Amino acid sequence: MSKRNPEYDFAWCPGCGDFGVRRALQVALENYSIEHEEPQANNIVVAGIGCSGNMVHLVEGDQPFGLHGIHGRTLPISLGVKMGNPELNTVVVAGDGDFLSIGGEHIGPAANRNLDVTAVVMDNGVYGLTKGQSSPTTDYGAVTVSTPLGKIENPISPLRHYMSIGVTYIASYYSSKPRVLAKLIQEAMNHRGFSIVHVQSPCTTYNDTYDILKGKPKEGIKGLAYDIPEDHDPTSVQAANELLEQPGIPLGVIFKYEGKALQDRHQELQSKAPNKTNQQLLDSYLLKA
Numbered sequence: 001m002s003k004r005n006p007e008y009d010f011a012w013c014p015g016c017g018d019f020g021v022r023r024a025l026q027v028a029l030e031n032y033s034i035e036h037e038e039p040q041a042n043n044i045v046v047a048g049i050g051c052s053g054n055m056v057h058l059v060e061g062d063q064p065f066g067l068h069g070i071h072g073r074t075l076p077i078s079l080g081v082k083m084g085n086p087e088l089n090t091v092v093v094a095g096d097g098d099f100l101s102i103g104g105e106h107i108g109p110a111a112n113r114n115l116d117v118t119a120v121v122m123d124n125g126v127y128g129l130t131k132g133q134s135s136p137t138t139d140y141g142a143v144t145v146s147t148p149l150g151k152i153e154n155p156i157s158p159l160r161h162y163m164s165i166g167v168t169y170i171a172s173y174y175s176s177k178p179r180v181l182a183k184l185i186q187e188a189m190n191h192r193g194f195s196i197v198h199v200q201s202p203c204t205t206y207n208d209t210y211d212i213l214k215g216k217p218k219e220g221i222k223g224l225a226y227d228i229p230e231d232h233d234p235t236s237v238q239a240a241n242e243l244l245e246q247p248g249i250p251l252g253v254i255f256k257y258e259g260k261a262l263q264d265r266h267q268e269l270q271s272k273a274p275n276k277t278n279q280q281l282l283d284s285y286l287l288k289a
């Protein structure tokens, strides 16, 4: 239920990981605004379609701008936002289906441009909103409503994928510790270039992975999630790749590289562009006989 938009009246299921991600995003937005002494309206949340995308209606407190786009197109929309107003701190919120399936082909171009946005990807290994179909991160053999005899494809590894296509800030976390997640999201917002915070955010209705992630420490059962060792060097491509060869879900910053962001590239082009009046520009388009 949204206090902000009572007419947009729906609920996430009890225990949904997206609640934790919302808390983290709110804290990150608030702290980012305080850090930069900017109003909350200098932030914009661009959402895809999914339970995860509904986040844009549910953020409470001081309001950023919100743009609920279409399924899979958060990155092209955020590119448009940055072209219109490069100063806006632009945060994409999307699900594993939205970002990696229908929207998957946009990640490479955003990485090549080093588009200055932060994507918070809520990975629950399923299409939650449309009631439980398999997604690119669903395990091989998993039985879902769209794979009644077991999923035929292998799951993709989003973190390795981001590394291989040159995303310049990659963090991985889970929804259960929102304060720590908030710090990662804020660090990602401060990164100049394309940053992705990939969050394991369990779907309690269709794919409840809390125990798999966290284990059952009291019973001595280890979970898949583990803290990245303190001596990991996130500025090293080799160290990041080696980390991603390990089994399990690493928690923390995997990789970061300070390079030219899209804005820097634009400024360089602009400095080379000939200074023309509007009339000269129009004349240059006329076909000459």
Ligand SMILES: Cc1ncc(C[n+]2csc(CCOP(=O)(O)OP(=O)(O)O)c2C)c(N)n1
Pocket: 049, 050, 051, 052, 053, 071, 094, 095, 096, 097, 098, 099, 122, 124, 126, 127, 128, 129, 130, 135
């Ligand atoms: C172009 C288009 N194709 C398909 C859909 C139907 N659809 C809506 S949400 C969704 C998948 C949602 O899964 P995910 O992105 O993982 O988000 P979640 O609900 O799990 O958070 C699909 C297939 C749509 N809205 N638009």
Ligand code: SF4
Pocket: 011, 012, 013, 015, 016, 017, 018, 051, 052, 124, 128, 129, 202, 203, 204, 205, 206
């Ligand atoms: S269906 Fe899953 S992802 Fe959607 S609100 Fe419910 S628990 Fe969350």
Ligand SMILES: [Mg+2]
Pocket: 050, 095, 096, 097, 122, 123, 124, 125, 126, 127, 128, 135
């Ligand atoms: Mg999903």
